[in-house]
Amino acid sequence: MFSLHKTQGGVHPPQCKDLREYACTSITPPKRVRIPLNMHIGGPCKPVVNPGDHVYVGTLIGDGSGLYAPVHASISGTVVSTDTEQLPTGATAPVVEIESDGKMENDPSLTVPTYSSKEEFIDCVRASGAVGLGGAAFPTWFKMRAPQGKKFNYLVINGMECEPYITSDYRQMMEHAERVVDGVHRIATALEIPSAVIGIEDNKPEAIEKLSAVVEEKGFGDKLQVLSIPTKYPAGGEKVLIHATTGLDVPAGGLPVDVGCLVVNVTTASRIEQYFRYGMPLVTKTLTLGGDCITNPGNYRVPIGMSVRDIIDAAGGLAKEPKKIIMGGPMMGRTLTSIDCPIIKANNAILCLDDEAILPEETPCIRCGRCVRVCPLGLMPYALDSASRSHDVVALDELAVMNCMECGSCAYTCPAHRRITASIREGKGFYRSEVARLTQPAKEA
Amino acid sequence: MNLINEASPHFHGKDSTQKIMGLVCLSLVPTVIAATVLYGLGAPLLVMVCIATALVCEHLCCIAMHRESTAGDMSCVVTAMLFAFTLPANCPFWVAVLGTAFAVVVVKMLFGGIGCNIFNPAVAARVFVMVALPSALSAYPDVLGKPLDAITGATPLAMASAGNMPYSYLDLLLGNHAGALGETCIITLLIGYVFLLIMRIVDGWATLPFIGTVAIVSLFAGQDVVYQLLSGGLAMGAFFMATDYTTTPMTPTGKIIFGVGCGLITGLIRFFASSPEGVAFSILFMNMFVPLIDRITRPVPAGGVKNALI
Numbered sequence: 001m002f003s004l005h006k007t008q009g010g011v012h013p014p015q016c017k018d019l020r021e022y023a024c025t026s027i028t029p030p031k032r033v034r035i036p037l038n039m040h041i042g043g044p045c046k047p048v049v050n051p052g053d054h055v056y057v058g059t060l061i062g063d064g065s066g067l068y069a070p071v072h073a074s075i076s077g078t079v080v081s082t083d084t085e086q087l088p089t090g091a092t093a094p095v096v097e098i099e100s101d102g103k104m105e106n107d108p109s110l111t112v113p114t115y116s117s118k119e120e121f122i123d124c125v126r127a128s129g130a131v132g133l134g135g136a137a138f139p140t141w142f143k144m145r146a147p148q149g150k151k152f153n154y155l156v157i158n159g160m161e162c163e164p165y166i167t168s169d170y171r172q173m174m175e176h177a178e179r180v181v182d183g184v185h186r187i188a189t190a191l192e193i194p195s196a197v198i199g200i201e202d203n204k205p206e207a208i209e210k211l212s213a214v215v216e217e218k219g220f221g222d223k224l225q226v227l228s229i230p231t232k233y234p235a236g237g238e239k240v241l242i243h244a245t246t247g248l249d250v251p252a253g254g255l256p257v258d259v260g261c262l263v264v265n266v267t268t269a270s271r272i273e274q275y276f277r278y279g280m281p282l283v284t285k286t287l288t289l290g291g292d293c294i295t296n297p298g299n300y301r302v303p304i305g306m307s308v309r310d311i312i313d314a315a316g317g318l319a320k321e322p323k324k325i326i327m328g329g330p331m332m333g334r335t336l337t338s339i340d341c342p343i344i345k346a347n348n349a350i351l352c353l354d355d356e357a358i359l360p361e362e363t364p365c366i367r368c369g370r371c372v373r374v375c376p377l378g379l380m381p382y383a384l385d386s387a388s389r390s391h392d393v394v395a396l397d398e399l400a401v402m403n404c405m406e407c408g409s410c411a412y413t414c415p416a417h418r419r420i421t422a423s424i425r426e427g428k429g430f431y432r433s434e435v436a437r438l439t440q441p442a443k444e445a
Numbered sequence: 446m447n448l449i450n451e452a453s454p455h456f457h458g459k460d461s462t463q464k465i466m467g468l469v470c471l472s473l474v475p476t477v478i479a480a481t482v483l484y485g486l487g488a489p490l491l492v493m494v495c496i497a498t499a500l501v502c503e504h505l506c507c508i509a510m511h512r513e514s515t516a517g518d519m520s521c522v523v524t525a526m527l528f529a530f531t532l533p534a535n536c537p538f539w540v541a542v543l544g545t546a547f548a549v550v551v552v553k554m555l556f557g558g559i560g561c562n563i564f565n566p567a568v569a570a571r572v573f574v575m576v577a578l579p580s581a582l583s584a585y586p587d588v589l590g591k592p593l594d595a596i597t598g599a600t601p602l603a604m605a606s607a608g609n610m611p612y613s614y615l616d617l618l619l620g621n622h623a624g625a626l627g628e629t630c631i632i633t634l635l636i637g638y639v640f641l642l643i644m645r646i647v648d649g650w651a652t653l654p655f656i657g658t659v660a661i662v663s664l665f666a667g668q669d670v671v672y673q674l675l676s677g678g679l680a681m682g683a684f685f686m687a688t689d690y691t692t693t694p695m696t697p698t699g700k701i702i703f704g705v706g707c708g709l710i711t712g713l714i715r716f717f718a719s720s721p722e723g724v725a726f727s728i729l730f731m732n733m734f735v736p737l738i739d740r741i742t743r744p745v746p747a748g749g750v751k752n753a754l755i
C-alpha cells in the first residue's frame with residue numbers, strides 16, 4: 001500500500017536518545033496544579049468551575065466553542081482560583097488552580113463513551129480533550145472533520161519522533177503497542193479512512209518490530225501498515241511525513257486534507273484509544289526529562305498543570321544549575337525563563353541543558369548554500385533571512401515565507417551560525433501584518 | 446537561576462566559516478609546496494606577503510567601518526593565497542601588496558565584506574594588476590634549473606596560440622614550465638580540490654561544466670584538447686574560483702549555467718581574441734550574472750507558492 005518516497009533536505013543533529021530504555025514512571029502527584037485553559041491552537045476555554053468547587057481527576061473544568069479542546073482536572077481537590085493570567089508564552093488565558101486533597105480520585109461520573117456514527121465519534125474525540133501531542137496542540141477532533149467535498153484517503157500516524165532527546169512517543173509505542181494499534185484502527189474505521197500507515201524512524205527498530213507484530217496478530221494488515229522511514233530531521237514534520245509516506249505535497253497555504261491525509265501523532269492515537277476504553281480524558285502527559293543537569297533523567301508520566309519546578313523536584317532535582325531549560329526538543333522547543341510554569345498537553349520534554357546549549361556568535365552569511373540544501377520544503381532560507389531582517393515584504397512574498405515550518409534545519413546547518421529560523425519567524429509575523437494592512441481597503445479614501 | 450532565553454533551534458552544527466576557510470587554505474598548501482620546488486623560495490615568500498597584506502587590510506577596513514574584525518575568519522587568507530597563485534614567482538613585492546590590498550579593500554570590503562562582494566576578489570585583483578601594471582607581469586620565470594635563455598617568459602598557452610607546443614602532457618601536469626606560481630602544477634591543484642570535495646566543502650556543479658565546455662570549444666576550434674585543459678589558469682579557476690561561495694550561484698542548476706558560461710567565454714577568448722588566457726575574464730564576467738542566475742534558478746518550494754501580493 002504505502003511505499004517510501006524520498007524527501008528533500010534534512011539534517012542529522014546528534015540524537016541524544018539515551019533515555020529510550022527508561023520505562024515511563026509515574027511521579028508523586030503535586031500538592032497543586034495550575035492548568036491553563038489555552039493548551040491548544042484556537043480560542044482559550046472558559047472555566048466551568050468556580051473557586052471552592054471540588055473536582056475529581058477527569059472533571060471538566062474548561063469548555064469552549066469553535067476551535068478548541070475541553071480541559072479536565074488532573075488531580076482531585078479544590079479549585080483555588082480561575083483567574084486570567086499572563087502565561088510564559090506571552091498569551092493571557094484563564095488558569096484553573098487546584099489544590100490537591102491527596103486522594104487522586106477519579107470522577108465517578110466518567111463513563112466509557114459509545115458512538116454509532118462518524119459525527120458521534122468526533123464528538124467523543126472532542127470530549128476526550130485530545131490535541132496534537134507531538135507538539136502542535138491542534139485540537140484533534142477539529143481536523144477529523146473533513147470539509148465539504150473533501151475526504152480522507154490516508155490516515156498517517158506520526159511515530160517519527162525526530163527531535164533529539166525526546167523518547168516519550170517511543171515509550172508509548174513500546175509500552176502500549178497494542179493500544180496504539182487499536183487506536184489507529186479505531187480512528188481509521190470510525191472515520192471510514194481506507195488505509196492507514198504508522199511512520200516510524202528507522203532508529204527505532206524495536207518499535208517498528210513490535211507494532212508490526214501487533215498489527216499482524218490482530219489481522220489489521222490489509223488496512224494498516226507500519227513503515228520504516230530513514231532517520232533524518234525533520235522527517236516527522238507533518239508535510240515531510242506526508243511526502244515520505246504518500247509522495248504527495250500539501251499545497252502552500254493548504255492543509256493535509258487537501259491531499260486527502262489525516263495526520264495524527266502516535267501518542268494522540270493511543271490516548272484517544274485509552275479514552276474509548278476507560279472514559280478517562282487527557283489529564284496526564286508523558287514527557288522526557290533530560291539534559292546534563294537532571295539528577296535522574298527519564299520518561300515520566302505527570303499530571304497536566306504540574307509545574308516544571310515540581311516535576312524536577314519530584315524526579316530528584318537538579319545535579320547542577322542549567323544554563324537553558326527547553327520545553328520540547330532542541331530543534332523546535334521554546335526556552336523557559338521561569339521554572340514555575342505548568343506542563344501543558346503538548347509538552348513532551350523538559351531539557352535542562354548546560355554548556356551544550358550555548359550557541360556560537362552569529363557571523364555574516366557566506367552564501368555557502370547549505371541552508372538551501374537542507375531545507376525540507378525547498379525554500380531559500382538565506383534569502384528569507386535577509387528579507388526578514390530588511391522587512392522586504394515583496395521578497396518575503398516571492399520567497400514563500402509562509403511555507404516555512406520553522407523546523408530549524410537551516411539554522412542548525414549554517415556555518416555562519418545565523419539565526420535564520422528565528423528571523424524567518426519574525427519575518428512571518430511582519431509579513432502577516434503587512435499583508436493584512438496592504439490588502440485592506442483604504443479607509444481614508 | 447539565570448536562564449538563557451532565545452529562539453530555537455538550540456543545537457547548531459559544529460562547522461564555522463573559519464573552519465571552512467581554514468580547510469580551503471589547507472587544500473592550497475600542496476600547491477605552495479609545488480611552487481617552492483618549481484620556482485624557488487620566492488614563491489612561498491610572495492604567498493606570505495599577500496597573506497600578511499590581506500590580514501592587515503581586512504582588519505583595518507573593519508576598524509574603519511566600525512564593525513567587529515572579520516580578519517579571523519580566514520576568508521581573506523584564501524583570497525590572498527589565490528591571488529598570489531596568479532603571480533609570477535619573481536613578481537616585485539610591491540605589486541603583490543598592491544594587488545592584495547585592491548582585492549581586500551576595493552573588491553571585498555567596499556562591497557560590504559564577506560558574503561557581499563559581487564566579484565571574486567582574487568580574480569578581480571589579478572585583472573587589475575594585469576591592466577594597471579602590465580610591465581610588472583610581462584615575463585614569467587621558468588622553473589629552477591632550466592637555462593634562462595631557453596624559452597623565457599613564454600607560457601605554454603602563449604606558445605600554443607603561436608602554434609608551438611613544446612611541452613609534454615606530463616610536464617603540464619607537473620607544472621614543469623614557465624607560468625604563474627600556483628597555476629602550473631595541476632596535480633597539486635587537483636589534490637586540493639579533491640580534498641575539498643571529500644570534505645564536502647565544494648561540489649562539482651560548476652567545475653565540471655566549466656572544464657567540459659572548454660574541452661568542447663577547443664575541439665571545435667581544432668585545438669589539442671588535453672593541452673588546453675592542462676594549461677593556463679583553467680584548473681585553478683575551475684577548482685577554486687568557480688567554487689567560491691559568495692561569487693557563484695546557489696543551486697546546482699545555477700552552478701551549471703555559471704560553469705558553462707565561464708567555459709564558453711574562456712574558449713572564445715583563448716581562440717578568437719588576441720589574448721591567450723581567458724579564465725580570469727570569464728569568471729569576472731559570469732560573477733556579474735550571479736544575482737540574475739540565482740533568481741531564475743530559484744527552486745519551486747514543495748507545495749508551490751501562494752502569493753498574497755503579486
Ligand code: SF4
Binds near residue numbers: 381410415
Ligand atoms: S547556510 Fe548560512 S552562510 Fe550558508 S548560505 Fe545559508 S545563511 Fe548563508
Ligand code: SF4
Binds near residue numbers: 407411
Ligand atoms: S526553518 Fe523554514 S526555511 Fe529553515 S529549513 Fe526549516 S522550513 Fe526551511
